[in-house]
Amino acid sequence: MSLATDALYDGGSDGDAELVRRIRRGDEVAFCGLVDRHGRRLYTLAYALLGNSADAEDVVQETFIGALAGLGGFRGQASLKTWLTRILVNRVSKLRRYRKVRRAMAIEDMDDMPGGGGSAGAAQADRADIRMDVAAVLRRLPAHQRTVIILREMQQMSYEEISTVLGVPRGTVESRLFRARRRLKSLLKDYLP
Amino acid sequence: MTSCEYQRQLSAYYDGELPDEQAAELQRHLRQCESCRRELRRLEAISAVLVSAALGRPSREAVERWRGAFRPARARAILRLARAVTAAAAAILLVCSVALWQRWSRPPESFRQAAAWEKLAASPPSGQVAAAILAGDDSAEADESPDVQLAQSILGSLGGAEGSGND
Numbered sequence: 001m002s003l004a005t006d007a008l009y010d011g012g013s014d015g016d017a018e019l020v021r022r023i024r025r026g027d028e029v030a031f032c033g034l035v036d037r038h039g040r041r042l043y044t045l046a047y048a049l050l051g052n053s054a055d056a057e058d059v060v061q062e063t064f065i066g067a068l069a070g071l072g073g074f075r076g077q078a079s080l081k082t083w084l085t086r087i088l089v090n091r092v093s094k095l096r097r098y099r100k101v102r103r104a105m106a107i108e109d110m111d112d113m114p115g116g117g118g119s120a121g122a123a124q125a126d127r128a129d130i131r132m133d134v135a136a137v138l139r140r141l142p143a144h145q146r147t148v149i150i151l152r153e154m155q156q157m158s159y160e161e162i163s164t165v166l167g168v169p170r171g172t173v174e175s176r177l178f179r180a181r182r183r184l185k186s187l188l189k190d191y192l193p
Numbered sequence: 194m195t196s197c198e199y200q201r202q203l204s205a206y207y208d209g210e211l212p213d214e215q216a217a218e219l220q221r222h223l224r225q226c227e228s229c230r231r232e233l234r235r236l237e238a239i240s241a242v243l244v245s246a247a248l249g250r251p252s253r254e255a256v257e258r259w260r261g262a263f264r265p266a267r268a269r270a271i272l273r274l275a276r277a278v279t280a281a282a283a284a285i286l287l288v289c290s291v292a293l294w295q296r297w298s299r300p301p302e303s304f305r306q307a308a309a310w311e312k313l314a315a316s317p318p319s320g321q322v323a324a325a326i327l328a329g330d331d332s333a334e335a336d337e338s339p340d341v342q343l344a345q346s347i348l349g350s351l352g353g354a355e356g357s358g359n360d
Contacts, residue, residue, distance in 0.1 A: 026267065048249070068262070159205075177204050178205075188242055
């Protein structure tokens with residue numbers, strides 16, 4: 001998928017449409033608005049895919065830079081959210097090809113989470129445990145299953161949006177999700193009824 | 194349809210992605226099948242765990258770095274455009290220069306004819322040749338060019354009084 005990206009924008013969100021128009025005219029404030037609107041979500045996705053905060057921050061940075069470069073060709077059929085997600089997923093794939101991704105969260109990443117430093121209460125510690133477990137479980141999924149389950153469960157994207165992001169048929173998205181959930185049933189059995 | 198086949202549809206049904214007709218059929222099946230209802234509850238639990246994990250939160254420094262990416266990216270884009278325009282202008286200038294050089298390095302026909310005049314002026318034909326030409330002697334040696342013949346005839350009539358040919 002090139003970033004050249006035949007990114008498509010449907011203009012469905014008036015806020016995003018206005019942001020795109022202003023950014024194209026060189027409005028830096030509008031770009032900051034784009035970062036504020038989508039940065040956290042993109043970071044969460046990158047972190048789930050990569051399991052590393054530093055890599056996640058770098059990938060999100062590259063995503064916004066790529067978006068700036070490709071905004072001129074942003075024609076408009078899919079949402080800005082889908083377009084940005086597609087750029088980020090491409091960046092993650094590229095990073096994976098050149099770097100070895102850690103399979104388990106590094107001990108220093110615990111500082112990213114509430115309670116990770118050992119100074120929080122029991123609830124936060126439980127949440128930290130869940131995050132570690134989930135991150136470790138996701139690492140055990142094949143990359144293509146991990147990506148679809150994260151896009152569906154954590155990003156709340158529709159099958160059509162996921163299909164657009166990954167450039168695969170809708171049926172492929174459906175079957176990958178089915179297989180990912182089947183695998184997660186056994187990996188997360190301690191959390192299931 | 195067997196229960197196993199319905200269970201394969203549960204994932205899409207849970208996501209609200211089944212076509213209406215299939216979703217309605219599966220809903221009817223769920224009323225009768227405890228196995229599929231249990232499977233649906235597992236899918237809900239998986240979702241709850243994944244969503245509750247809410248992995249990661251960016252640092253404030255990272256967010257500021259993302260916001261600050263605008264100016265360097267714009268500067269790079271302007272620089273790329275300037276380089277492309279410069280390269281195009283240089284290519285056009287080169288082509289025009291080559292075309293002009295080729296034109297100037299080859300003298301036009303009128304210049305070559307003027308050079309013939311100059312040659313004649315520098316070494317006019319002998320008076321005998323000029324006389325022969327004036328007398329209409331076809332055997333006289335003469336340049337076939339009409340202009341040179343004219344020049345020879347003029348020079349012949351002018352130089353005939355001097356009586357001797359020049360080298």
